Amino acid sequence: MPSSFLTLRDALQVKSVDQDGNLRPVEALDNDSIRPTRAKERTWTSVTYMFFWFSATANVSNLYAASTGMTMGLTMWESIACAFGGQFLAGCLMAFNGRAGAVYRIPFPVLCRASFGHWGALWPTFNRAVMSIVWNGVNTVQGAQCLYVLLHAIFPSIENIPDKMGAKSALTSAQMMCFLVYWLINCAFLVIPVPKMKSLVYVKVFVYYAGALAMVGWVVALANGSPEALRSSSTVRGEEKSWVICRFFFLGLASCATFISNAADLQRYTRKPSDVILGQIVSFPLSGLLVAVLGNIIAASSKSVFGELIWNPLVFLDKLMAGERYTSGNRAACAFIALAFTYSTVFSAIFENSIPAGNDIAALWPRYLTVKRGFFICAVLSYAICPWYLLATASVFVNFLSSYQIFLSAITGILLCDYYVLRRGYLDIPSLYTANPDGIYRFYRGFNLRAFGAYVIAVAPNVYGFLHQMGVKAPTGIDRFYFVAYPVGLLIAFAIFFLACLLWAPKGIELSTEWREPKDYWDEYDPDREVVIQSVEVPEVVEIVHE
Template identity: 55%
Template sequence: MGFKEFHDKYLVVEGGESEDGFLVNDDIRPLALKDRKWNSLTYFTFWFSATATVSNWYSASTGQALGLSMWESLACSFGGQCLIAIIITLNGRAGATYHIGFPVLCRTAFGVYGAWWPAFNRAVMAIVWNGVNSVQGGQCIYVMLHAIFPGMARIKNTMGSGSALTTGGMIGFVIFWVVMCFFLVVPVPKMRGLIYAKVIVFFVCAIAMLAWTVTKAGGLGPVVHQGSTVHGSERSWLIFRFIMLGAANCATFASNAADFQRYATKNTDVILGNLAGFPIANFIVAIFGNLVCASGQVIFGKVVWNPITLLDDLLVMDYTSKTRAGAFFIALCFAYSCIFSAIFENSLPAGNDIAALFPKYVTVRRGFFICAVLTVAINPWYLLGSAVIFVRFLSSYQIFLSTIAGILLVQYYLISRGYIIIPDCYTSSKSGVYYYWHGFNLRAFAAYFIGIAPNFYGFLNNMGVKAPIGLTRFYYVAYWVGLFLSAFVFWGSCKIWPPAHVETTWKEPRDYVRPEEDISAIEASSVEVMPGSGDLEKRIVTSKTESV
């Protein structure tokens, strides 16, 4: 077999052999009717599953690690997540209506080629977060092994002081990574049962760990009455910081909301889950995280913000058969939760993004495994060495994602008014409305860089560059500055320099169905696209009969 035959048979994916194979394959087209299986209950449960993670447990209790009381930490987390739930709902509507993922949605604003940049940004963040979840999973596996084999604690550590994993923890990381890769072969639309199971598993182990630590701490009284260790203006700024961080922590969900909302049976299915399910689910997880963290402070006399580290400390303190069994069971449940957190929150968006970057050769499934390999390459165990490092990580990349979200919101709600010309998202033809200038929308890139500019010094400060205290505190609102500034600049530039596709009235269809599918399966009126004007009207009529 020659290279061309091998290339065409094994490397090029289905749908990638067309002239525009570098823009389309079957995975990144609008989702087929048969794969739109997530309803309102699924999405409400999804958020309980998505937020039921060790990462959220971490972020909820880091406020205590830096001096806030348990109640202050809880209030900050909940306030920030109520704010970001609104952005998630608004930015995901296009995905729920047209059943396209974040990378394709970006083409409407950034251009068919320009969208590669925001997709790359989001892919990087997804890979980093996948590494964080994998490290947590590795820590869980280590505790399980430690509960069975006492000698695990005596393995010489060669990882260095900056690593969240010891040599024993690295053994756990490798095992976790291999197991996670096995689960990546399950088709995403068929994962509803795993979503439900993850919720049950996580909360069973969370309740068990809470009961265990509170009992050892002597009841809830000593736990809930601990106050702040910081006071005055320092305390006020810390509260403000963690409210904003509660929102910034979810910047990835806000930017790529279309990736998981595209599976909705109809676009209203996601509203209840986003506006109610997301903050409530986060709040419940935060309660567990903060109570356990506060209990650990009573037991050990110090704040242990990582629940897996706390679990291992309990094991070391009382290495009896009951303690070993309890630690093993809780760590097993946490490990299961970490696997599906990694898949739903990181592998899925990374797969979508990487597939959109290289659609001729990469399906979403192949993107999953590319993400898995890169997860190891970035050495993520250095991100979780301390609460301070983790907080810096949480707040650092937000400035890049917030500007993207602001631009997408303006494009969908103010420029295209809910109407996306789907065929033009997948063509390199100069007549396509999303071709802009050589495939790049310069308006979007101008808004992107202007939105980043005011926050960039704060970003450098977050990475270790010294800056005045005023700039440090300004960076607390970096997400919202980037979101609104980029949105305003993009809207203004489109007013001054109108793009090819601008609508003046709201024209969102009830749903979008692939033209080649049998639309008799649903009400004809639900897929009727509102007519446009002139050439656009002809294009709309054509899009009902031609394949993307």
Template identity: 30%
Template structure:
């Protein structure tokens, strides 16, 4: 392949083979694909720890990172730390916005909340630490810091590696394939499938949406994002500009505007009196807030692409997740104060409850004054309608 393509024949064929391997996994529904994540949860930590120890042993230590002096100081060091933290948060931005795709399958709120509260910060911190030490060790071994674990594994095979080295590289690489496959399915295929299903429920289900995402992922030439560590971190920062605005609107609407109240039954009809009808099915308040959250970072984003921009814009962009999140949330709140969405004015206190099941917005039963049998029938009907609609689109 020509150099202008951004890759070579070997790397493209490997990517294409991985893309093909991903296609069968997209076919399975969410509740069945969990076995892949169980396998990932076993082999990925073993491979990561093995790789970590192996690099330290080969380097006879953790490399120069522990002893080398700082090259930055003062405000430059502080903003470099802020930028690095934003890159880490940007890596988790997809989890923030896509968590409902999986949390909706949980039996209790704690089943979704506690594992994420513990595993996400702890897991990301450990993996980041491993990556830093492995990269530092590579500098001691080969005289250069190799940030990509794939490239470093390739270095292990240079010369005449032993059978043990070949097996170790194979095991770690195979484990990384399983880990990446799980990440690809959870963060890309299922999430895209759920979003596209919500947009076009008559034509697209989660499975079809996943395959559409797979085609788009191939067409966008993703290998260009991995040309260097700077390209990858710049992409992550830009990615968070768009996702942070979505998260700001979602959290403000659920926790502040509707105070935990939701209406499952209204999700499955287009009647004008439904909570989610808005204006012909479009919540223009959310779109306006989303765009406002993006605009606050646009100038700084232009600076990240090489344009000359004011320092203040660069600083705002370096905090892109918080600035985008905060601006979109505040704008959405202001627009709802000026023009409230349906159901918002009735929510006087926070309580996570489905009002379509007859539980009132203030905790009282909407079904009071009717017979208990009629009330229970309405509750079962609402649940049945929602479940049947979800199953027909899965």
């Protein structure tokens, strides 16, 4: 083998250290990036998580999603209620599914190994990575639109650039240039370590809501203080309306599918497991409710101002500078609002997409990939998938939101069953990082066939509906059944996996009523572990080590 190749290989290999700071052997399933979070990096408190969810939901895509119900005939308040109900369920599921991350400080890809096997976990990890990459591309499109409005307010000639993108694209040629600039800005912020982003979370909350509230006040004033759409009745009736409400209620849940699955990635930074509860169950749905109200008021005002419902607030913002409206006052207002949205979109992309994708990509090839390298791979791939075709119309965006849920719901159902019912909160963490043939997570050559069987059975009932979302003709019943695809997939996966493990029990599964979760877990390579162990009494040392 040429020496130059060996040199390159050694340079690319991930360097990992032990608790004493010495280099340790690089493993196929292990590196420092996906090890349990070390004590010095467990800095997120309950206040951080409360602010985090107000920050995470503070993005333009949630303004989009909140107002799409109005385009399907619901009133503003019905659309808001559907979004809130679905997001409340999502917050509860996040609290449950992220528990293992909060207790053991492990990311989602490592948690999957307990259910799917060492090598089997690569599939749900890859599946979720794809979704995170797509969502990162969507957020980048929105960031480009925000940046375009900002530049349009400063340089009027930008709107004169000939458009070569076509009607199927959400971006014009001028906005595509903004896409590249925004993408480079996003990449620049990826070098900041995640535990040090707390202050950026707080700043983002202030900046986003300042911009959103300013826009609401402005457009309501343009609508003479009382937009007609706020008082308008629903345009759908009877059974049709019931199904539309059902669709958007569960769409509020399905749109949070990545949040639910990647809950462990975010909760691993907590000081103690209880710090995340209020943030997940209270702050998340409340923040979603606030954004839904703002998004729907903006959309409702557009009908009074322009005579048509504009579901995209960025298109609305740019139209406020069209023709005779291109005044210095309007330009200044649009510039400041667009700047606030641009800043908030950068960190939405990082927290919601780059962090989960980085964890997933690092777990796919730990010997050569770290979480930070995963960040940049995600950034490159999110550009390559041409995400500007996903946001061209409201119907395309709604189909996108609902299409990927069937895969993530099945994974979530399996993880919940495994952690709470089968293992009763106990995970053998060292065994998750080695492919030892005698390990309890080895299953059949590294694959847990029970989990894959449950996954396939849970996905199967929703495949026809999924194909219908992609353009295949299907009966009305299939279309409506797909509205409840997320809870159906989750519950079927949960039940089938439990039944399979009950009839064909794998190693390490002992059904018990005793809750086996440790009071405190310390990673064997955490340098602070020895300090804490030496500071407590001997009986407590035994408890910590063996739990």
